[in-house]
Amino acid sequence: MADKPTPTEPDTSANLSKSFADRLTFPTDSTKTTNGTNPNASSFTPTGKFSWADEVTTPTQESEEKVEDTSTPSKSQAAKTDDGSQAAKIDDSSLDMAQTDGSTTFTGGSGGLEEPEFDVNVKLADLQEDPNNPLYSAKSFSDLQLPDELLRGLASMNFRKPSKIQERALPLLLKNPPSNLIGQSQSGTGKTAAFTLNMLSRIDLKVKNPQCLVLAPTRELAKQIAGVVTLMGTFLMDQGLEISEAVPQSVPRGQQLLGQIVVGTPGTTMDMIKRRQIDVRAMKVLTLDEADNMLDQQGMGDQCQRVKNLLPKTVQVVLFSATFPPEVLDFASRFAPKANELRLEVQNLTVKGIKQFYLDCSNDQEKYNALVKFYGLMTIASSIIFVHRRDTAAEIERRMMAEGHKAAMLSGALEGEERDRVFSRFRSGEAKVLITTNVLARGIDVQTVTMVINYDIPETFGGRPDYETYLHRIGRTGRFGRTGAALSFVHDPKSWNNLMAICKHFGTEPMRLETDDWDAVEKKLKAVMKNQRNAVQSEEPMAD
Numbered sequence: 001m002a003d004k005p006t007p008t009e010p011d012t013s014a015n016l017s018k019s020f021a022d023r024l025t026f027p028t029d030s031t032k033t034t035n036g037t038n039p040n041a042s043s044f045t046p047t048g049k050f051s052w053a054d055e056v057t058t059p060t061q062e063s064e065e066k067v068e069d070t071s072t073p074s075k076s077q078a079a080k081t082d083d084g085s086q087a088a089k090i091d092d093s094s095l096d097m098a099q100t101d102g103s104t105t106f107t108g109g110s111g112g113l114e115e116p117e118f119d120v121n122v123k124l125a126d127l128q129e130d131p132n133n134p135l136y137s138a139k140s141f142s143d144l145q146l147p148d149e150l151l152r153g154l155a156s157m158n159f160r161k162p163s164k165i166q167e168r169a170l171p172l173l174l175k176n177p178p179s180n181l182i183g184q185s186q187s188g189t190g191k192t193a194a195f196t197l198n199m200l201s202r203i204d205l206k207v208k209n210p211q212c213l214v215l216a217p218t219r220e221l222a223k224q225i226a227g228v229v230t231l232m233g234t235f236l237m238d239q240g241l242e243i244s245e246a247v248p249q250s251v252p253r254g255q256q257l258l259g260q261i262v263v264g265t266p267g268t269t270m271d272m273i274k275r276r277q278i279d280v281r282a283m284k285v286l287t288l289d290e291a292d293n294m295l296d297q298q299g300m301g302d303q304c305q306r307v308k309n310l311l312p313k314t315v316q317v318v319l320f321s322a323t324f325p326p327e328v329l330d331f332a333s334r335f336a337p338k339a340n341e342l343r344l345e346v347q348n349l350t351v352k353g354i355k356q357f358y359l360d361c362s363n364d365q366e367k368y369n370a371l372v373k374f375y376g377l378m379t380i381a382s383s384i385i386f387v388h389r390r391d392t393a394a395e396i397e398r399r400m401m402a403e404g405h406k407a408a409m410l411s412g413a414l415e416g417e418e419r420d421r422v423f424s425r426f427r428s429g430e431a432k433v434l435i436t437t438n439v440l441a442r443g444i445d446v447q448t449v450t451m452v453i454n455y456d457i458p459e460t461f462g463g464r465p466d467y468e469t470y471l472h473r474i475g476r477t478g479r480f481g482r483t484g485a486a487l488s489f490v491h492d493p494k495s496w497n498n499l500m501a502i503c504k505h506f507g508t509e510p511m512r513l514e515t516d517d518w519d520a521v522e523k524k525l526k527a528v529m530k531n532q533r534n535a536v537q538s539e540e541p542m543a544d
């Protein structure tokens with residue numbers, strides 16, 4: 001699918017010799033409450049000319065066409081850049097932590113920008129002992145009455161205790177007769193294991209036909225989920241467990257897809273069911289990961305509904321996501337009727353281990369220079385740079401490679417197999433910087449990612465702030481108790497207003513960094529990331 005046209009926006013850069021924030025007062029960290037939210041979030045009022053309070057009324061969420069199998073929405077201008085010339089400092093040590101499947105072992109509060117300088121270790125065990133942390137659980141996996149083979153699978157993955165979402169969702173998912181579930185929890189808190197354990201507990205291994213179907217918005221996420229199911233089900237393999245992928249180009253036409261569990265993208269799965277390559281008669285469970293994205297009426301909602309219509313009426317419907325905006329929730333409740341719900345308040349959605357910054361650039365041209373400068377300054381294990389447009393992604397990749405960075409680019413413009421190659425280079429640590437569009441904003445779990453950059457602030461096709469995409473993008477770091485940083489670039493009133501609206505929405509306060517004092521940037525980042533490691537901050541408990 002071709003990129004969407006660039007939304008037109010006023011070119012105000014000529015007036016912007018200084019950064020925006022010079023004319024604004026941004027609330028400081030001192031207003032933070034213990035749970036990291038700003039008590040005055042609804043009354044932040046910048047005092048300068050570009051007051052987001054005046055210019056951005058909190059928009060009703062517009063449905064943006066979300067990413068699908070091979071397409072990527074991309075909306076803003078291509079970056080116009082000058083050549084930066086800072087040498088890259090690339091740290092290869094993270095190769096030891098390379099993941100192949102989305103499930104490496106926790107290494108004890110890893111992350112941060114320059115590993116050796118961080119001496120404070122937050123242990124996963126500490127986080128899981130804190131009742132206010134989303135990783136907390138009062139139970140053990142064995143209390144959840146899982147089959148022995150699955151307990152062994154979990155132990156082999158080094159999952160010692162369930163997280164809050166796992167502890168709460170599993171009893172609801174596993175009880176009989178099966179009931180539907182809508183489950184929400186912060187990014188990186190283990191939703192995949194929750195729905196995987198449900199499926200692995202419910203299949204009949206003597207039957208070879210598909211019994212559980214997981215739909216995910218992209219091939220990368222579908223493949224990652226299939227990897228997690230395979231690992232968790234290791235000790236069921238000798239009893240005949242098989243897992244299949246229904247993603248573009250994965251199965252030749254006419255070939256039957258066997259295996260008790262199928263993980264796919266909605267378009268390909270629907271085609272395969274219609275062509276009778278997937279026999280759905282034994283289906284018991286339909287899971288949608290990133291369910292709000294999947295049920296978006298402008299995007300994949302229609303396809304998911306059509307897939308569901310082809311399945312037996314008795315299927316258990318399981319919906320998981322970190323975000324469920326109100327306009328999707330209605331459809332979700334119809335899609336999963338009479339579902340049990342585990343939901344979170346919007347203020348509790350941000351992960352406290354992810355420190356948010358913004359870099360104040362004077363104009364669009366300065367953004368690329370600032371990016372290069374930033375990468376010259378910091379040693380970052382792995383990072384993801386999100387942009388709106390495919391051509392911006394390609395251009396940044398080209399220029400970063402020319403600077404000596406181990407960069408890779410992935411967008412919906414690439415064919416499936418090429419996407420697999422690029423993504424596995426990033427997952428293995430061979431490529432350190434991944435430049436991408438929203439195609440990888442959701443679900444991707446690469447634990448070495450310590451930095452996420454919003455080179456372009458996420459926005460809907462109407463140019464409104466895209467709250468959900470922001471949250472999912474920054475959630476690519478700080479996973480399961482790790483620390484990470486998210487840096488957003490602002491360069492004009494629109495990007496500033498959109499970022500401020502997003503922060504107001506989630507009640508967060510990003511720290512400002514300025515492009516005219518890079519020593520200060522370095523110091524601030526290091527200090528904050530060091531403290532961050534020690535900050536086991538509270539989160540509100542989940543409401544049933």
Ligand SMILES: Nc1ncnc2c1ncn2[C@@H]1O[C@H](COP(=O)(O)OP(=O)(O)OP(=O)(O)O)[C@@H](O)[C@H]1O
Nearest residue numbers: 103159161162187188189190191192322443445480
């Ligand atoms: N109980 C556990 N103990 C230790 N690690 C875990 C546990 N559960 C999940 N993990 C690890 O936490 C990481 C994040 O899990 P997962 O990808 O399922 O998060 P998620 O909630 O689906 O996030 P997102 O909303 O971004 O999709 C993974 O690397 C996973 O292996």
